[in-house]
Amino acid sequence: MxxxxxxxxxxxxxxxxxxxxxxxxxxxxxxxxxxxxxxxxxxxxxxxxxxxxxxxxxxxxxxxxxxxxxxxxxxxxxxxxxxxxxxxxxxxxxxxxxxxxxxxxxxxxxxxVTVFAPDDLSLLKEGPAVRREYLDDVLVGLDPTADAVVREFERALKQRNALLKQCHGRLDDAALLTLDVWDDKLASAGTEVTHRREELVERLLPQVQHAYTTLASASGVTGDRVGASYVRSWSGLSLAHALGESRDTDVRRGVTTVGPHRDELAISLNGMASRTEASQGEQRTLALAMRLAAHRLLADVIGEPxxxxxxxxxxxxxxxxxxxxxxxxxxxxxxxxxxxxxxxxxxxxxxxxxxxxxxxxxxxxx
Ligand SMILES: Nc1ncnc2c1ncn2[C@@H]1O[C@H](COP(=O)(O)OP(=O)(O)OP(=O)(O)O)[C@@H](O)[C@H]1O
Ligand SMILES: [Mg+2]
Missing domain, CATH: 3.40.50.300 (P-loop containing nucleotide triphosphate hydrolases)
Incomplete structure (x- = not known):
């Protein structure tokens, strides 16, 4: 529109x-x-x-x-x-x-809409939460049904965490049964979120590279290589399995330690982590490139910019x-x-x- x-x-x-x-x-x-x-x-x-x-x-x-x-x-x-x-x-x-x-x-x-605001520097400077939100926002822009998937995951996570916190490191039989239920929900919604984000990163990367090169080459910088990869917080084949593996730790700490809420979108410039190595101006250009990339992808998929x-x-x-x-x-x-x-x-x-x-x-x- x-x-x-x-x-x-x-x-x-x-x-x-x-x-x-x-x-x-x-x-x-x-x-x-x-x-x-x-x-x-x-x-x-x-x-x-x-x-x-x-x-x-x-x-x-x-x-x-x-x-x-x-x-x-x-x-x-x-x-x-x-x-x-x-x-x-x-x-x-x-x-x-x-x-x-x-x-x-x-x-x-x-x-x-695609927004670029001065705060977007945080896309590069801050912790992984802002980059996960960036991905989720693009997912919802591409397909509004993604909103329900992300929210379902967040709900399951909130409830699992509440239960873990409540049980103060010890699970009785009733709590165990409830935890099984939240694990199932978390695993299915979380797997969906992870897959959608991973697929999105593949599609975004060429666009980020293109947008970055266009901007950087204007001030004479050519040949910079931008990388972006989605890094899971869990290993192994399935999130369900990973949740099982981390259950003892989670019960002890009172919080869910694996899942899409702990994943990262790692951005690099010439092989170096952009969060810690890139200059302020490079980070700005990268942030802008991330927004423009999302913009172009949305325009392609929706058929209208x-x-x-x-x-x-x-x-x-x-x-x-x-x-x-x-x-x-x-x-x-x-x-x-x-x-x-x-x-x-x-x-x-x-x-x-x-x-x-x-x-x-x-x-x-x-
Ligand atoms: N809920 C609110 N009710 C009334 N005024 C508000 C409210 N929230 C923000 N403002 C006012 O809006 C004004 C800021 O507007 P805005 O941030 O859009 O300015 P700006 O033109 O973008 O400025 P800058 O160039 O500094 O970015 C402030 O003066 C602020 O006090
Ligand atoms: Mg302003």
Whole structure:
């Protein structure tokens, strides 16, 4: 779906906002704190029902308001689509073309977005959890049914961990029976999650390499080799078996020590671990390459590019890489924000500026 118009009510700093987007490149310029990220965040929430800032969904509700409303009008296969999301405290309501969806989550898949935000440096810098989340997000983008699989796994894990914690290192017969049940569930959902992630990494790697090379070669760096591999936290043929093997340890520690929640997506640059060896700029480029790779894969599979949201990306890259990014934007709709002027080499289809005086968002037609 392409978004032509966006309305916000009580979303973060916005009491009311109406905004038209171009089907090509829309640029939004404004000083720090004006609400640029909030805007992109709203589009992100429509797509994934969560904030890419990693904040709890309720934090998007404007301070003092009861609920936030995000509405977007757009086009899918040439037809008009209207999606609406109401985020209240503790409940989410969604509508597509004024038809109420049974659950908020049924909105997943209606709008797809790819986000690149300054925080994405954490994709390289932080522990494995952020990279697992990256993979799972892409899986859900490719196939919304993956959401149910991931959640089923998470539920089983939570319950198994609760049981392990409860039994304080000793299992009676009743607890043993219950543990068997959670092991079964965890093994089947966990195996599915692992297989899906592994298959995804195979498909993503060539795209990450391609995106990285495009950006890096702009600043004269050629021949860098990016690697990505999925590393399981368990060995042997089956997760069921691995859970059995680790049962004593798990009971003693009160936590599940093997499974997809402990797996890693290892990224390397020229054979060195990117988390510890790559430079800051290389990590930024890698993070961007990971996002662009997911973007291209989604576009191929869905047959339509997701909406690309680039938050403050220019301040993150050297001039040559920034130019290369903008000159090689994937086809489709893009919204970019910046606190500084855009390089003169790019000419957005629509340019919006926050008025420094009143904070209004005004179209720049010059
Ligand atoms: N729930 C909320 N209710 C009201 N205001 C909020 C809420 N959450 C955030 N804000 C306000 O939104 C503003 C920040 O907006 P945002 O992060 O979009 O700015 P920005 O234009 O992206 O700035 P920068 O250039 O620094 O990234 C802050 O002033 C913040 O106080
Ligand atoms: Mg911002």
């Amino acid at each position: 392409q978004v032509t118009r966006l309305w916000l009510t009580d979303f973060r700093s916005y009491r009311e906002l109406e905004l038209a987007l171009d089907l090509g490149l829309t640029a939004i310029i404004g000083a720090n704190g004006m609400g640029k990220t909030n805007l992109l965040e709203a589009l992100g929430v429509l797509a994934s029902l969560k904030s890419f800032r990693g904040a709890p969904t309720e934090s998007v509700i404007r301070k003092g308001a009861a609920a936030a409303i995000v509405r977007a009008e757009g086009l899918r296969d040439g037809r008009d689509v209207l999606i609406e999301l109401e985020l209240g405290r503790g409940r989410t309501r969604a509508q597509v073309n004024r038809q109420r969806l049974r659950r908020g989550r049924d909105l997943l898949g209606a709008l797809r 997701p909406l690309l949201l680039l938050d403050d990306v220019l301040s993150e890259l050297d001039v040559d890489r920034a130019d290369a990014l903008l000159a090689n934007l994937p086809p489709g709709q893009t919204v970019i924000t910046s606190a500084t002027e855009l390089p003169t080499s790019i000419d957005p289809d629509r340019l919006l500026r926050f008025d420094p005086a009143g904070g209004d968002l005004i179209e720049d037609r010059s």
